[in-house]
Amino acid sequence: xxxxxxxxxxxxxxxxxxxxxxxxxxxxxxxxxxxxxxxxxxxxxxxxxxxxxxxxxxxxxxxxxxxxxxxxxxxxxxxxxxxxxxxxxxxxxxxxxxxxxxxxxxxxxxxxxxxxxxxxxxxxxxxxxxxxxxxxxxxxxxxxxxxxxxxxxxxxxxxxxxxxxxxxxxxxxxxxxxxxxxxxxxxxxxxxxxxxxxxxxxxxxxxxxxxxxxxxxxxxxxxxxxxxxxxxxxxxxxxxxxxxxxxxxxxxxxxxxxxxxxxxxxxxxxxxx
Amino acid sequence: xxxxxxxxxxxxxxxxxxxxxxxxxxxxxxxxxxxxxxxxxxxxxxxxxxxxxxxxxxxxxxxxxxxxxxxxxxxxxxxxxxxxxxxxxxxxxxxxxxxxxxxxxxxxxxxxxxxxxxxxxxxxxxxxxxxxxxxxxxxxxxxxxxxxxxxxxxxxxxxxxxxxxxxxxxxxxxxxxxxxxxxxxxxxxxxxxxxxxxxxxxxxxxxxxxxxxxxxxxxxxxxxxxxxxxxxxxxxxxxxxxxxxxxxxxxxxxxxxxxxxxxxxxxxxxxxxxxxxxxxxxxxxxxxxxxxxx
Numbered sequence: 001x002x003x004x005x006x007x008x009x010x011x012x013x014x015x016x017x018x019x020x021x022x023x024x025x026x027x028x029x030x031x032x033x034x035x036x037x038x039x040x041x042x043x044x045x046x047x048x049x050x051x052x053x054x055x056x057x058x059x060x061x062x063x064x065x066x067x068x069x070x071x072x073x074x075x076x077x078x079x080x081x082x083x084x085x086x087x088x089x090x091x092x093x094x095x096x097x098x099x100x101x102x103x104x105x106x107x108x109x110x111x112x113x114x115x116x117x118x119x120x121x122x123x124x125x126x127x128x129x130x131x132x133x134x135x136x137x138x139x140x141x142x143x144x145x146x147x148x149x150x151x152x153x154x155x156x157x158x159x160x161x162x163x164x165x166x167x168x169x170x171x172x173x174x175x176x177x178x179x180x181x182x183x184x185x186x187x188x189x190x191x192x193x194x195x196x197x198x199x200x201x202x203x204x205x206x207x208x209x210x211x212x213x214x215x216x217x218x219x220x221x222x223x224x225x226x227x228x229x230x231x232x233x234x235x236x237x238x239x240x241x242x243x244x245x246x247x248x249x250x251x252x253x254x255x256x257x258x259x260x261x262x263x264x265x266x267x268x269x270x271x272x273x
Numbered sequence: 274x275x276x277x278x279x280x281x282x283x284x285x286x287x288x289x290x291x292x293x294x295x296x297x298x299x300x301x302x303x304x305x306x307x308x309x310x311x312x313x314x315x316x317x318x319x320x321x322x323x324x325x326x327x328x329x330x331x332x333x334x335x336x337x338x339x340x341x342x343x344x345x346x347x348x349x350x351x352x353x354x355x356x357x358x359x360x361x362x363x364x365x366x367x368x369x370x371x372x373x374x375x376x377x378x379x380x381x382x383x384x385x386x387x388x389x390x391x392x393x394x395x396x397x398x399x400x401x402x403x404x405x406x407x408x409x410x411x412x413x414x415x416x417x418x419x420x421x422x423x424x425x426x427x428x429x430x431x432x433x434x435x436x437x438x439x440x441x442x443x444x445x446x447x448x449x450x451x452x453x454x455x456x457x458x459x460x461x462x463x464x465x466x467x468x469x470x471x472x473x474x475x476x477x478x479x480x481x482x483x484x485x486x487x488x489x490x491x492x493x494x495x496x497x498x499x500x501x502x503x504x505x506x507x508x509x510x511x512x513x514x515x516x517x518x519x520x521x522x523x524x525x526x527x528x529x530x531x532x533x534x535x536x537x538x539x540x541x542x543x544x545x546x547x548x549x550x551x552x553x554x555x556x557x558x559x560x561x562x563x564x565x566x567x
Contacts, residue, residue, distance in 0.1 A: 010366050013359075018380055021435070023405055024395030025383075031398055039403045041412075081299060084292030094285050100297070102550070107304050109549065111496035113515045114542060115304060117535040118311025121528045141303050144296050202388040204499060209519075223390045226397075226503060234398075241394050245387060252386050256379065 025245070031238040050239040057232070058221060058240060066132060067217040071200045074139050075193050082147035082192065087181070089148065090155035104145040112142065112205040120209040130212025138210045139200050146199065147192045154188025187258070194255045202248055218244045315533035328533035338534070341514040342541075348426070348501070348513060349494035352433045356441050357487050361479070364445035365471070369454070381439035393432055393503035397423050400431065428504030429511050433494055441486050448482035449475075481552055488548040495542050514538045 032050060034043030054060060089101070107115070119138055123129040128137075158181070166176050207217045216224070222244055225237045285293075318327045332338045371377065384392055400406050400422040407419040422428055452475070460474045461467075498515040505511025518538060522531035 006366055010363055013363065014377060017438070018377070021380065021384060024392065024399045024435075025387075027399040027405060028391070028395045039408070041405065041408055081295040085296040088289045088292040092285070092289055094289075100293075103300060103305075104296070107300065109492070109546065110539070111493060111542065113496040113498050113518075114535060114539045115308055117518050117522055118314075118532055119303070119307040121314065121522065121532060122307040122310050124528075137303060140299070144299055148296065198386055202386060204388055204390055208499075219388060219390050222394070223499065223503075226390065226394050237394065238398070241391055245391055248387055248391075252382070256382075260378075 028238050028241050028245070031235055032242040034235055037235070050233070050235040051243070053233075054236040054239040054243070057236065058225060060218075060221075060240065060243070062214070063216060063218055063221045064243075066215060067201065070132060070136055070139065070215075070217060071197055073136050074143055074200045075196050077136070078140055078143045078147045078196050079189060079193055082144050082151060083185075083189070086148045086151035087155050090152045091160065104148055106145075107142045108145050108149075112203075113209075115141075116206050116209040119206070123210055129210060130215060132215040134210045134212075135207050135215050135217065138206045139203050141206070143196045143199060147196055150192040150195060151185070151188045154185050154191075158184045191258050194251065194258060198248065198251045198255055201251060218247065311532040312536055314529045315536050316529075318529045319527055328530045329537070331530065332534060332537060338517055341512050341517045342537075344511060345495055345497070345513045345515075345538075345541075348429060348433070348497060348511065349491055352430055352437070352494045353487060353491045355430075356434060356437045356490050357445075357483065360438060360441040360445050360486065361483065364442055364449050365475070365479075367446060368449045368452075370450075378443060381443060384435050384439050389432065389436060389499045390503070392435055393500060396428065396432055396435070396504060400428070423504055424506060426505065426510055429497070429500050432500040432504050433497060436500075437490050437493060441490050444489075445479075445482060445486055448486075449479055452478050485549055485552050488545040488552075492542045492545040492549075495545070496538065514541075 030043065031037060033046045033048065035045040035047045035049075037043035089097070116138070119141070120129060123134045123138070128134045162180055162184070163176050166180050171179070201217070202219060203217070204219050204223065207220050208223065211217070211220055218240075222237070222240050225232050225240060315328055316324055316326060318325050321327055367374075398404050400420075402419050402421070402423075406422070407416075410416040411419060422431065456478070457470055457474060460470045465474070496515050497513055498519065501507060501511045501513045501516055507516050514534060515538060518531050518534035521527050521534055525531075
């Protein structure tokens with residue numbers, strides 16, 4: 001009987017949490033489409049004018065362009081330098097390997113605010129602070145280790161005997177890479193790529209600290225407009241939020257075709273017996 | 274020519290170095306160097322020549338500044354306890370698998386991936402004075418006055434909980450599910466009731482994962498920035514240490530002082546970090562999501 005009560009309580013809470021989440025998200029959506037809305041359960045009339053307003057007033061064409069450019073560049077560069085590193089880390093053992101793995105783990109573990117401020121300071125000192133380049137470089141700091149840790153299991157799953165067999169058959173290194181490694185690790189590349197993409201688009205703190213007027217991503221621009229307070233009508237800010245949300249949701253839906261939700265979170269190892 | 278097999282100690286040949294060099298250099302140049310530069314900068318204040326601890330002294334003697342440590346602790350610690358306790362409660366009771374698990378875990382990934390800015394904007398609307406939550410409470414007669422849930426301490430806690438509960442819950446659920454059920458079954462067979470099983474069998478097994486979760490959530494909460502600004506009172510009651518560091522850097526343009534504050538913040542998080550490093554062998558680096566958003 002008590003077990004049943006517990007079970008019920010849990011479902012009630014989970015339900016409450018989900019309703020809470022849905023309420024928050026849909027409130028933003030309804031507000032974005034409201035003409036005017038104050039104090040009533042639902043706005044009296046709906047409109048799409050706030051989207052047009054947000055688009056022009058907030059310069060969203062430029063912001064979106066910057067965001068997409070940064071995101072794609074980060075994904076490309078991250079995979080480019082992460083792929084070989086993951087290959088070696090998965091295949092080889094050497095004395096400093098645990099230290100190296102810990103080093104790579106630090107940018108993921110240490111909160112972005114803590115190393116973001118020194119990073120921003122360094123960038124501004126060397127004159128690149130505030131530029132699109134700065135944002136790309138900054139966001140890549142946690143993304144490169146992320147990509148490496150995602151890719152490593154995929155390499156571990158690919159048997160090295162396949163490479164040996166190919167080498168025995170006379171394949172050159174390049175051929176082994178192009179015709180064996182690359183096709184077999186394509187799922188890993190896709191997984192890493194899409195997760196880096198989602199994380200880059202929604203990255204706030206690093207982008208916020210190093211960006212300038214022309215290099216803000218969508219989230220950063222959204223933050224400035226929310227925090228600007230009453231200067232902007234809240235409906236237009238919500239319209240912008242809806243655009244951001246749509247972008248992330250689309251990426252998330254694509255991501256979930258390749259990755260299980262539980263894989264998206266830190267996984268603690270099982271206790272060894 | 275390949276000389277190594279996976280699992281056997283081998284040397285770093287030219288290929289290995291070539292493959293590792295770009296990412297290694299990247300982390301060194303873009304992560305380690307700025308970190309060290311920040312520490313160096315923090316002991317070379319703007320107004321002094323050469324080495325000086327003036328920034329640190331200034332921080333701990335200025336009440337407006339050192340108050341932020343207390344404020345941040347008062348946000349981080351209760352939040353961490355709540356998040357971990359609730360996550361443990363639900364992960365433990367759902368360890369045998371839950372109905373509609375895939376749907377629920379998918380929905381729970383949403384707060385993590387949408388990020389703090391969107392959540393905060395939504396909370397401002399939904400829990401605001403005229404939002405649906407208060408409308409419901411007033412309209413159904415449960416309350417006379419609207420609850421003030423935003424632009425204060427409660428708003429920040431709400432936002433932090435919403436971001437970190439899914440993360441902590443999924444983490445603990447994975448961990449607890451991985452414990453061999455036959456251990457628990459044996460205990461039950463031998464006559465232990467569920468509470469004894471939890472207290473004397475499962476809890477010791479869960480303890481390392483729990484400690485790790487606690488440390489992770491604490492580290493994340495301690496650096497809270499956007500939540501405290503958007504949903505709290507950044508100039509007053511919820512002025513966290515991250516806000517103080519940011520203000521010094523981008524409002525006062527005193528980079529050395531800002532770096533000092535960042536170092537201080539980092540030291541507190543280091544305590545949590547040490548717990549994790551000591552338990553490191555228990556951690557699997559699976560795909561990680563929500564890197565640093567709170």
